[in-house]
Amino acid sequence: MYQYTEFDKAFVRSRAAQFRDQLERWQTGKLSEDDFRPLRLQNGWYVQRHAPMLRVAVPYGELSSRQLRVLARIAREYDSPEDDVYRAAMDAQGLLGTTRLPTHYAHFTTRTNVQFNWIPLSKAADVMDLLASVDMHGIQTSGNCIRNISCDERAGVAIDEVEDPRPFAELMRQWTTLHPEFAFLPRKFKIAITGASEDRAATGWHDVGLSLRYNDQGELGFKVSVGGGMGRTPMIAPVLREFLPWTQIMNYIEAVVRVYNRYGRRDNKYKARIKILVKAEGQAYIDDVEEEFRQIVDDDGGPHTIAQEELDRVRASFVPPVSHDTGSSQKPAAIDALTREHARFGKWVQRNVALHKDPSMRIVTLSFKRLHQAPGDASAEQLEIVADLAELYSAGEARVTHTQNIVLPWVRTENLFALWQAACDAGLASANVQLLTDLISCPGGDFCALANARSIPIAEAITERYQDLDELDDIGEVNLHISGCINSCGHHHSGHIGILGVDKDGREWYQVTLGGSDGTVRSGAPQAGKVIGPSFAASEVPDVIEAILLTYRDIRNTTDRRESFIDTVRRVGIDPFKAAANAARMSVGASA
Structure with missing residues (x-):
């Protein structure tokens, strides 16, 4: 893990x-609400539907045991309403019986940050x-700036990694931290990097997606994609450079952002993301980036060119840990027997354990997807358990x-066997990784003021x-988001x-999409799913999902091997699934 310098x-x-100081001035009336708002946002503090929300930056997803314990302490001591104000406000809205109210929890996000949903602003400092x-903070986890940079969670240990x-x-x-030219962009800006052939970082869905590779001459560089994103207008980032020498990557991103800053829309936040500019301008945008890059390198001398000694300095923090031994007597052959x-245990090894660059090691996923706990939520106790497990079995890193x-x-x-037993005791050993219940979900209307509907129920x-x-094994790998x-x-x-909450006449409804992909080898090239029809009521959604999966099991090809869900959808199209979903809706309506 990267070790902060004294400057850091x-x-x-x-x-x-x-x-x-800013918080105290706001509390005493020396800073107005309008003046304080951008200051708290620049430190990761939002005000959500019922309470403040803190987003903590976790660069490229890495956490030490020490950091996990502090996150656990924050969850335990601070993630709770200061008094009954929030509860009374929710009661007045008739929400107490319908809204999830767990406190003392952290929440893992899809961009590998950590969020807290119930910390009073009075305790924020x-x-x-x-x-x-x-060595943690919330800097640039909000605002129209370059956000937390995300990576493949197997970075440095994956067997398919080139670098x-x-x-x-x-x-x-x-x-990028506090870079003045990146601080007031037309809209938020997200970068993802992978060094593996399997794109576990979903780079195609980011404003900038970077993929490390070697060219035919054996030189290291990046494939650079720009202009991906989700939201109202889902787009896959087109490739601007198939190969860019690694020394020039920051000069090139500077060019990408300068052109975006110059021409990106600021009059309409729904059209302000770089994906809209790239789509609208096409080759003209690419030409402008290339010309800006040429000027940066030729005229300015490439001020952000990465020197080999600087890369070596940072690389020194990412060397494999010294081999550690917990005293286990179980050898690899014995593990196979177990x-x-x-x-x-065999199912868990099959689903939750991956091969490692070091043949004597494995990569283990602890599942935070279980009944009666929202996807990605981690209690204070669970965070402390993960800290213990990381120290015992993973060189203090998660x-x-x-x-x-x-x-x-x-x-x-x-x-592995000792770790599995400990994970079972902690309720973190569900063998469901990449199966249906290993689903992704935002907090939705239970917390977020922007949400049209609740995701967690x-x-x-x-x-x-x-x-x-x-049953989950028979269905096979399905990514449900x-x-x-x-x-x-x-x-x-x-x-x-995909399931999307929508507002229809002030009520919660849900659109269902099929065939989306984040870009992994199993899912194929990144693409957006297709809507299968009108939206469904909340009570109908489980039956609709069941009907879709039953249809898949009926029509999948099993001649050579069991055809995956995504491959079946691509082979037959969405019409059979659409018909099944609508039939399920009619069935629910009739029974009601």
């Missing part, structure tokens, strides 16, 4: 001190001081995933219906099955 530490501490004590992207992500994090002896789980990247093969209803692991509004925080566009 001092910077984060001073930012926390500045925020404390204390929380920022705690975060700063472990570790984390050193480049760290260099970009340092460069998978046969213990069926549940990573947040794009799918709202936690990965332990440094697990020795002989420790839909996720709960589907999860409750599919608790049989044998749920968003509470068109802003797409639940990435419904990229789900094999």
Whole structure:
């Protein structure tokens, strides 16, 4: 993991001190609400439907055990209403009986950040001081700036990786933080980097997607895509450069952002993302970027060219940890025997354990998808347990995933059984990774003021219906993504099955899409799903999903191998599934 320098530490501490002063001035009336709002947003503090929400930056998803314990402390001591004000306000709106109210929780997001939903602003400065004590903050997790840079959660350990992207992500994090030209963009701006052939970072769906590769001459560089995004107008980022030398990547991003800053719309926030500019201008935008890049390199001398010694300096923080041994007597051969002896352990190894660049190690996913807990939520107790497991079995390191789980990247093969037993005790050993119940969901209308509908009850209803692991295994890999509004925080566009909350006459309804992909090898090239018809009532959604899956099981091809859900949808189209969904709606209506 990257180790903060004394400069980094001092910077984060001073930012926390500045925020404390700003908060106190706002509390005493020296700063107006309008003046304070951009200051709190620049530190990750939103005001949501019922209470403040803090978004904590987790660059490229990495968390140390020490950081996990501080997040647990924040959840336990601060993530709770200060008094009964919030509860009384919700009671007045008739929401107490319908809205999830867990406190003392953190929430993992699809961009590998951590959020808290119930911290009173009166305690915000204390929380920022705690975060700063472990080199964490909320800087640029909000606002029209370059946001937290995300990576493949298997960065540095994946067997299909050509180069570790984390050193480049760290260099970009340092460069973009408080960069004045990146601070007031037309709209928020997101970058994702992968160094693997399997695109687990969903780069095609980002404002800038970067993929490390070697050219025919054996030189390292980036494939650069610009202009992807979800929201009202889902777009896949077109490729601007098939190969750009790694030394020039920041100069090139500077050119991309300068042109966006110059021509991006500021009169309409729904048309302000860079994807709209790229789509509207096409080749003209690309030509402008190339000319801007030429001027930066030729006229200015390439001021952001990465020197080899600088890359080496940062790379030194990302070396594999010193081999550690917890004293387990289970050797790899014995682990193989245990998978046969213990069926549940065998299923867990099959679904939740991946091969590692080091043959003596494995990559383990702890599932945070279980009944009666919202996808991605982690209690204070669970955060502390993960910290313990990371220290015991993963060199003190854990990573947040794009799918709202936690990965332990440094697990020795002989420790798998002991880790599984500990994960079972903690309720984090569901063998459902990449199956239907390993679904992605935003917090939706339970918390977010922008949401048209609640996401969590839909996720709960589907999860409750599919608790049989044998049934889930038979269905196979299905990516189900749920968003509470068109802003797409639940990435419904990229789900094999997507569910979108919509408002119809002041009531909650849900659109269903099929055939989306985030760009992984299993799912194929990134693309947006297609809407299968009119929206459905909340009570109809579980039956609609069941009808879609039953149709898949009836028509899938099993001649050579069991055809996956996404492959079946692409082979036959959406019409059979649309008919099944509408029939399910009629059935629910008739029974009602």
